Amino acid sequence: MTRITRRRSRRDEEESETGRRDVRKQRTRRALLDAALELMQGEQSFNSISLREVARNAGVVPTAFYRHFRDMDELGLTLVEEALRALRQMMREARSAPLPASSLIGRSVQTYIGYVQANQDYFQFLAKERFGGSRALRLAIRQGTALFISELATDLARFPGANNFSTEELQMISSLIVNIMIAITEQLLDLPADSESEVVWLQDQAAQQMRLVFLGSMQWKPKSVRDKQKAIAQG
Amino acid sequence: MTRITRRRSRRDEEESETGRRDVRKQRTRRALLDAALELMQGEQSFNSISLREVARNAGVVPTAFYRHFRDMDELGLTLVEEALRALRQMMREARSAPLPASSLIGRSVQTYIGYVQANQDYFQFLAKERFGGSRALRLAIRQGTALFISELATDLARFPGANNFSTEELQMISSLIVNIMIAITEQLLDLPADSESEVVWLQDQAAQQMRLVFLGSMQWKPKSVRDKQKAIAQG
DNA sequence: CACATTAGTTAACATGTGTGCACTGTAAAG
DNA sequence: CTTTACAGTGCACACATGTTAACTAATGTG
Numbered sequence: 001m002t003r004i005t006r007r008r009s010r011r012d013e014e015e016s017e018t019g020r021r022d023v024r025k026q027r028t029r030r031a032l033l034d035a036a037l038e039l040m041q042g043e044q045s046f047n048s049i050s051l052r053e054v055a056r057n058a059g060v061v062p063t064a065f066y067r068h069f070r071d072m073d074e075l076g077l078t079l080v081e082e083a084l085r086a087l088r089q090m091m092r093e094a095r096s097a098p099l100p101a102s103s104l105i106g107r108s109v110q111t112y113i114g115y116v117q118a119n120q121d122y123f124q125f126l127a128k129e130r131f132g133g134s135r136a137l138r139l140a141i142r143q144g145t146a147l148f149i150s151e152l153a154t155d156l157a158r159f160p161g162a163n164n165f166s167t168e169e170l171q172m173i174s175s176l177i178v179n180i181m182i183a184i185t186e187q188l189l190d191l192p193a194d195s196e197s198e199v200v201w202l203q204d205q206a207a208q209q210m211r212l213v214f215l216g217s218m219q220w221k222p223k224s225v226r227d228k229q230k231a232i233a234q235g
Numbered sequence: 236m237t238r239i240t241r242r243r244s245r246r247d248e249e250e251s252e253t254g255r256r257d258v259r260k261q262r263t264r265r266a267l268l269d270a271a272l273e274l275m276q277g278e279q280s281f282n283s284i285s286l287r288e289v290a291r292n293a294g295v296v297p298t299a300f301y302r303h304f305r306d307m308d309e310l311g312l313t314l315v316e317e318a319l320r321a322l323r324q325m326m327r328e329a330r331s332a333p334l335p336a337s338s339l340i341g342r343s344v345q346t347y348i349g350y351v352q353a354n355q356d357y358f359q360f361l362a363k364e365r366f367g368g369s370r371a372l373r374l375a376i377r378q379g380t381a382l383f384i385s386e387l388a389t390d391l392a393r394f395p396g397a398n399n400f401s402t403e404e405l406q407m408i409s410s411l412i413v414n415i416m417i418a419i420t421e422q423l424l425d426l427p428a429d430s431e432s433e434v435v436w437l438q439d440q441a442a443q444q445m446r447l448v449f450l451g452s453m454q455w456k457p458k459s460v461r462d463k464q465k466a467i468a469q470g
Numbered sequence: 471c472a473c474a475t476t477a478g479t480t481a482a483c484a485t486g487t488g489t490g491c492a493c494t495g496t497a498a499a500g
Numbered sequence: 501c502t503t504t505a506c507a508g509t510g511c512a513c514a515c516a517t518g519t520t521a522a523c524t525a526a527t528g529t530g
Contacts, residue, residue, distance in 0.1 A: 183417075
């Protein structure tokens with residue numbers, strides 16, 4: 001009695017087995033990436049999932065993996081790249097459609113949360129590998145968030161009243177804001193699937209924290225101002 | 236030619252093989268825990284290290300593991316427990332020896348960083364498993380940090396001028412502060428071993444961010460105050 | 471049409487894994 | 501001193517894993 005437990009794989013779902021060669025190749029490549037992403041939705045971390053598992057989950061024999069990636073590390077880096085690209089794109093969109101200053105913070109948090117929920121799998125991956133992963137992955141992710149922080153800083157620089165802040169101070173502030181975003185992201189990610197009320201609570205919490213940071217910035221004496229005051233005091 | 240690559244294990248180092256029975260048992264138990272901790276210093280995450288690896292690294296045969304823990308999960312939970320206990324103890328000590336209000340923030344950050352560096356391995360473990368780990372581990376860690384936040388909140392409540400803040404607002408603020416601490420911890424942990432200048436930079440960054448939060452809190456209109464103003468406006 | 475390329479398959483390997491079982495020597499208990 | 505408890509050992513098993521090499525069949529190219 002041969003027991004065949006053929007899992008319904010991603011490649012089976014889209015039944016069209018035909019198509020031009022490179023198209024098909026791209027399709028299974030995608031299937032491998034998605035399979036890895038899906039496996040990480042559970043308890044597993046990236047370096048605890050096996051090449052064979054990924055291949056199995058993509059509906060492909062283990063050795064076929066090598067036609068697409070040298071090893072799991074290469075797949076992992078591709079995943080980071082994709083995730084960060086997606087994130088960057090979101091930022092660009094957000095910038096192109098500016099919000100009314102009145103509800104700026106609340107709205108920004110809201111759209112961000114929506115984005116995270118829509119791309120759960122990628123964010124789950126990023127969150128896990130931000131520390132769990134190999135040095136290469138961590139570095140890539142860290143570099144991505146650093147860039148994120150810098151972009152936010154230049155955005156902040158355009159605000160009225162931000163003229164006196166030095167570059168370092170702006171970076172300091174925007175890294176604080178990004179911290180807040182990372183924190184909600186993480187909390188968001190291991191909420192049970194349906195809990196809508198917890199989400200709005202998180203949203204509220206994050207918005208409040210950002211408002212607090214904003215208030216603090218208004219009161220902050222930028223280094224340039226302190227220097228000026230010192231100069232006056234000394235005559 | 237039998238190739239024997241007997242690794243210098245932790246149990247070998249302390250050469251005294253004798254001692255009363257339960258003492259010896261505790262010793263190898265410790266060796267197992269430390270072995271796991273040590274293995275996580277590298278690239279590995281907790282659920283990617285094997286029971287056999289741990290046993291090997293502790294200088295003990297794999298099956299001996301079962302005399303101490305049912306499985307790896309149980310060992311993991313023990314590790315979380317220990318790490319959180321250590322952290323809590325630090326807090327208690329900090330509270331018992333209060334700092335001068337003038338340099339409160341700077342000093343607190345400094346001692347905290349020192350503590351993290353002194354207990355690198357535990358914090359590395361916590362950082363990695365805060366998201367990478369099994370649901371059980373994550374929950375334990377999350378619960379621990381929640382408690383940490385609450386304790387900080389009650390500390391903040393004792394500050395002069397904190398009287399108008401509601402419990403929720405205090406929690407919001409202290410969770411923001413803990414966010415900052417977590418962020419530096421993570422950055423601290425994957426700095427190369429010697430880089431002292433980067434450490435002071437991090438320290439400075441964190442202190443500035445906390446000062447900003449402090450300033451923001453001073454400006455913050457607690458809900459109670461807003462309500463009072465509303466009442467006055469309405470006559 | 472004939473040929474070359476190549477995405478995916480099948481078979482096989484050496485190695486690492488978790489765990490059950492019977493054992494051994496020594497510390498503790500009688 | 502004899503007996504018992506039990507921390508640690510040795511061996512065995514049934515797997516799962518990464519990677520190799522030779523194959524198959526379909527797509528692309530001349």
